[in-house]
Amino acid sequence: MAQVDQAGKPGPTTTHITISDGALIPDKGEGSFFSAWRISFFGALGLVVLLPVLSPDPYLNILRFLPDGILRTFQVTLISIFFSLIIGLITGLGRISRNVFINRLATVYVEVIRGIPLLVQLFYIYFALGRFLSLDRMVAAILAMSVCYGAYMGEIFRAGIQSIPKGQMEAALALGMSRRQALQLVILPQTMKIILPPIGNEFIALLKDSSLVSIVAVSDLLRRGREYAATTFQYFEAYTMVALIYLVFTLFFSKLVALMEERLDHSGR
């Protein structure tokens, strides 16, 4: 899924990793006032503000009901991203390891996890494993998200590390560094810059996928919307607000990732 391309030399060499099936990232070229991003973002934001103003019942009530869920959604997302980054770094290093056992282990993990839908993994950890170890639903949710996204992060780390020209490792080794030192001091610092945008994309994807945890009764944004709808039977209104709020957040973060990508492109290092 991660594809790597390197721009021409000489001068500042910039390397991108683009994730083809990630979130919608605005194009740099789309600078016009009526860009698709602006229409969607300000449209959604406008509705989130206007609907409660124009029609406080039920929209203001819904808006008052949701913040707990928004907090929970971000809590799940941020904690899961944190652990998936750690798992991803370890997996990425494992994928390039010359130790056959470690290499296979990391590769099998990636293959297995990527082959199972996240929802199934979530069910598996919460309900199936729940028979043996009774996990708190938040813990189960975060575990499932971290383990799943860790595999994708692992591929990003691997692609990032492998996009660094071979000469960098050789120069470091020739100076007497160990492979470990070379990775830590030379390769990974360069990798970080390259993988920041794809990691941003994964963050957005995870933010959206975190809505799956509502199924194991974690009261995230979606779950709160559903709870509201279930008591008031205002399904249309409740889910409209939920959808708009997701949209505002994902579009906002997409823009942030795009800006970050642009800045990294221009800074050259």
Add this chain to the structure above:
Amino acid sequence: MADRIRITNVSKSFRTVEAVRNASLTVQTGQVVLIIGPSGSGKSTLLRCVNRLETATSGEIWIDDQLVTDPKGNIRQIREEVGMVFQNFNLFPHLTALQNIALSPRKVKGIPRAQAEERARVLLTRVGLAEKEDSYPDQLSGGQQQRVAIARALAMDPKVMLFDEPTSALDPEMIKEVLDVMLSLAAEGMTMLVVSHEMGFARAAADLVVFMDQGEIIETGTPEQLFDSPKEERTRRFLKHIL
């Protein structure tokens, strides 16, 4: 004079290609030895076997009393004493010139930062780049980058320097500044093994010139012998090409 590098019957194969075939070569302390030959003749491979960036398939390489080709040997310790300069410089792009030079002394030798940076400044001055210490590689010209790369290798106080076509990625007007640094190194008695086709440098600094073709060392001699009266037909043909 003592032998510094002793290469005996070294071969190196990559799957189907035999890149180096039964090469033997001795470089004495303080000598400058130049390797020439057509593209694909195994020059880089032979050079890279000397610090084990490539592992020789057979044969032995000694640096002083250390056996480089010993699979159980401490290759890192040997590499500390063998500097290498690459065709594409391979500076670390996320570090300034000064940091590039000071990194390895700090992390490999454990020299305190202040001391390593002070030494790095001395080396930068020596390669004529004192005012560039805070520049990142992409802010330097090719010639300047290569001089920083030489300073970076020298920072480990190597007793041998390997150069793999150090000037062939450079614009013509920058070649001299790099060769001048190499000439001064040679004059100070550094032992150097250099893959290059710079005839001027060869005549000015080389004690020996080695001609390789198809993985084999075909002929070895002083620059005068090899360039002016080569013994082998293949050497003659190659020289006609590049002169």
